[in-house]
Amino acid sequence: MATSPHVDDRPALSPIVTAAPSRLRMIVVLGALVALGPLTIDMYLPALPGIADELGVSSSIAQLTLTGTLAGLALGQLVVGPLSDSLGRRRPLMAGIVLHMLASILCMFAPDIALLGLARTLQGMGAAAAMVVAIAVVGDLFSGTAAATVMSRLMLMLGVAPVLAPSLGAVVLLHASWHWVFAVLVILAGGLLLMAALVLPETLPVAHRRPLRVRGIAATYVSLFRDVRFVVLVVVAALGMSGLFAYISGAAFVLQGGYGLDQQTFALVFGAGAVALIATTQFNVVLLRRFSPQRIMVWALAVASLAGVVFVGLAVAEVGGLVGFLVLVWVILAAMGLVLPNAPAVALSRHNEAAGTAAALLGAAQFGIGAAVAPLVGVLGNDEFALALVMTAATVVALVALLVARVPEDRADDELGDEDIVEDTAGSVAEPA
Known part of the structure; x- marks a missing residue:
């Protein structure tokens, strides 16, 4: 039970x-x-x-x-x-x-x-x-x-x-x-x-x-870095965010410069990608009733990697057109919607005793690595191939890291429905200091 x-x-x-x-x-x-x-x-x-x-x-x-x-x-x-x-x-x-x-x-x-x-x-x-x-x-x-x-x-x-x-x-x-x-x-x-x-x-x-104490804070960070599976989950979360940042930084150049979309049409297309991401984050709640977060991440990254490989191939061959570009990007974004909630959640569950420091490392990695990866789209040319290559690399590396680390599945509370998340927890939450 x-x-x-x-x-x-x-x-x-x-x-x-x-x-x-x-x-x-x-x-x-x-x-x-x-x-x-x-x-x-x-x-x-x-x-x-x-x-x-x-x-x-x-x-x-x-x-x-x-x-x-x-x-x-x-x-x-x-x-x-x-x-x-x-x-x-x-x-x-x-x-x-x-x-x-x-x-x-x-x-x-x-x-x-x-x-x-x-x-x-x-x-x-x-x-x-x-x-x-x-x-x-x-x-x-x-x-x-x-x-x-x-x-x-x-x-x-x-x-x-x-x-x-x-x-x-x-x-x-x-x-x-x-x-x-x-x-x-x-x-x-x-x-x-x-x-x-x-x-x-x-x-x-x-x-x-x-x-x-500075020494204590440093010791906490050291203990987090020593947990290889925690570090892998942080990297997976950061690479998921990096793929999103890459799309944000390069989409305008590809869709407006490459495919000639006007600003209004670009806004609609960009918004549709956001809808794909948001929709899967909410569908994730349904999947969690049957599958562990770890299993969902593996399958999502596998789908994203496969779509990414096809994306790169079409970009190199210069075939597929606007429809092919949008479909593959939306598939990758949708897959990221299943990674971005689960990776941080599993990582934090490994270190509830230092949730603030663990959350800090997660957030810093997501924004730090994301900010470093996103400009690569511009360095590589700000075209469809550059965007496809960066997004695909992020998903493939994340998938390999997750498979190699073999993060154990946590099924202890898989039976919980969304309505069970927060109950009356008198005695669980301290009064405001």
């Missing part, structure tokens, strides 16, 4: 406890927190030409502010993860959101590209706190299949945000200058701060916290 994933043999918690929020409320709050990162990255993209013109720099220099944001997200997660394991989840989360708001205000009034780049890096670090704490909370409360199910729901929010963010930024630019894009981010972050303060409980009790 399956047991509830958030009940274990850990020491008794503080006598001051509260019931966990409902399943729907928890998913909404955590989903909103993880969405702050994509909103911060993508919402200002339509403003880049205007920023370059007003600040008197080239478009490539203006794009470096995006690199700064990704660097802030990666670095911020490495810092906030251990802090959340020592101080609890709520305080680093609140501090991070406040930092994001202050950095957004600095972006609004930045007089030159150097200060804007610095502010964007700080923005990324603030958004990192929201993302890493949200994933750590999942690790606090769930494991195995139940964690993968919650992660699938969060991927819905994480998938919708990058699609809607540029459109929201474009709407702002229709009525105001690019400065106001950052004003909207201040408002959104403020709403998240209020929601988290009122709704999100402290999920890491004092008895489970780690001392805040």
